[in-house]
Amino acid sequence: MELSVLIHKFDIPGRLVTINPNGGGNINDTYLAIFRNTFDERQVILQRMNRAVFENPQQIMANLRVLTVHTHRKLEEEAEQSDRVWQMPKLIQTRDGKDCLIDDRGDAWRVITKIASATAFNETQGPEHAAECGAVLAHFHGLVNDLDQTELTDPLPGFHITPRYLEKYDGTVATVAGRERLNASMEARRLAKFIEDRRAFAPVLQQAIARGELQLHVMHGDPKVNNVMIDDFTGKGTAMIDLDTVSPGLLHYDFGDALRSICNPAGEEELNLNKVVFDMDLCLAFCKGYLAQARAFLTDADRRYLYDSVRLITFELGMRFFQDYLAGSVYFKTRHPEQNLNRARVQFRLCESIEARERMIREQINTLA
Ligand SMILES: Nc1ncnc2c1ncn2[C@@H]1O[C@H](COP(=O)(O)OP(=O)(O)O)[C@@H](O)[C@H]1O
Ligand SMILES: [Mg+2]
Missing domain, CATH: 3.90.1200.10 (Aminoglycoside phosphotransferase (APH), C-terminal lobe)
Structure with missing residues (x-):
């Protein structure tokens, strides 16, 4: 399945502008997709999960669901006292309400929100x-x-x-x-x-x-x-x-x-x-x-x-x-x-x-x- 077809199975508002490889991970395949409408832009991360490392993607997604629900609630509670805005990705579901999509090759794909204006360095900077x-x-x-x-x-x-x-x-x-x-x-x-x-x-x-x-x-x-x-x-x-x-x-x-x-x-x-x-x-x-x-x-x-x-x-x-x-x-x-x-x-x-x-x-x- 083409990436542009695949990403449209997920529930993201706006029109797809680009979709490109992103980041330097070595486990999953990661892409950045940008959606736009008249007043707004939405950037999301699309990932193919590594089947060799994680045999059961559904289980990983269930963990991710538990984790993000818990942490988003806590982040909201502590937001007032916090010295900065902490971010945590949110899962974006497919149009039929699933946390990941299995493609025709049996690979699992997911979409999560992009962490805004931030960089993951590959080496310690100091x-x-x-x-x-x-x-x-x-x-x-x-x-x-x-x-x-x-x-x-x-x-x-x-x-x-x-x-x-x-x-x-x-x-x-x-x-x-x-x-x-x-x-x-x-x-x-x-x-x-x-x-x-x-x-x-x-x-x-x-x-x-x-x-x-x-x-x-x-x-x-x-x-x-x-x-x-x-x-x-x-x-x-x-x-x-x-x-x-x-x-x-x-x-x-x-x-x-x-x-x-x-x-x-x-x-x-x-x-x-x-x-x-x-x-x-x-x-x-x-x-x-x-x-x-x-x-x-x-x-x-x-x-x-x-x-x-x-x-x-x-x-x-x-x-x-x-x-x-x-x-x-x-x-x-x-x-x-x-x-x-x-x-x-x-x-x-x-x-x-x-x-x-x-x-x-x-x-x-x-x-x-
Ligand atoms: N939610 C996100 N927001 C922004 N960048 C991301 C996000 N998730 C992943 N990335 C980028 O993609 C890279 C690889 O993703 P990661 O989830 O770490 O996969 P891997 O298991 O392959 O290391 C990260 O190092 C980062 O640069
Ligand atoms: Mg990584």
Whole structure:
């Protein structure tokens, strides 16, 4: 089906002016469509949802419905006291009242409102930007803090349960091909040792949940910089987008993953390990932005595990890359055979850099929270 035909199945007033690819996501296919009438213009986002990642689009849309109804109500309630206008996309239904459309190929499409006058950057622009990312994530966590997590279905069960990745890794090492790849290089053996040295640390958050110290809330699930929209006029954060992974989880998974990605300016593909450093200026800025807002709802136990979450999520991602490398790169797409090995090296170096700064990171968190 042509895009122009497809978009007309949705209930949008005005006449279609253009429809073009938009944004730099790498999961969904995203388009911007502009509708106009004599006095007004309506810009909307059309997305084809990635079937390989999300098998059940209806379930994702049901989650999105629960989330947006809850957050729009809260945003209205707090609007008067708020220092800015926070935005949250609204779902636009099809003309026959559905939240998504299945095309003749079986792909699911949805339309959501566009966040007005804002940009999602692909890289951290500096400490001020990092602070806004922190503020946006904390505001999001505050919005969903009283949303009953049982109303959401987990789209990717077990996504941040580190011990499960460890089991999967052990399984791969036990295969003939896995063992061969492991023994084929010194570097692979070094990474295996890195994992062994942190085996006891892997269940730290799961154990805290089991002891009742940490409770599951609603998490975003993918809090990286290009899912945070920054207002073009004020430079302040205005919205958290890419809501497909919103699910029951720990706030710590988001906090750790956000710091992991934001404080590594070298990026996930860096070949020169000496350039991979956990940036403390960016960390301080993010923590300031996050904790200024999150102070209101974090418990003492929540605070105690924030440092661990940064270390753990970085370790976890490194282990996932390494496991996939040993399994023959079946999950993470690669352009060359050693790519997942290198991605693992980068995350493990970052993890070491975090460990070396443990005292400083803990101090920052303690003074700010
Ligand atoms: N509601 C929106 N308003 C404005 N831009 C959007 C909106 N939703 C998505 N985008 C743009 O499209 C990009 C990809 O969308 P996203 O939902 O993050 O998909 P992906 O899962 O592929 O990352 C975003 O980084 C952003 O630039
Ligand atoms: Mg995205």
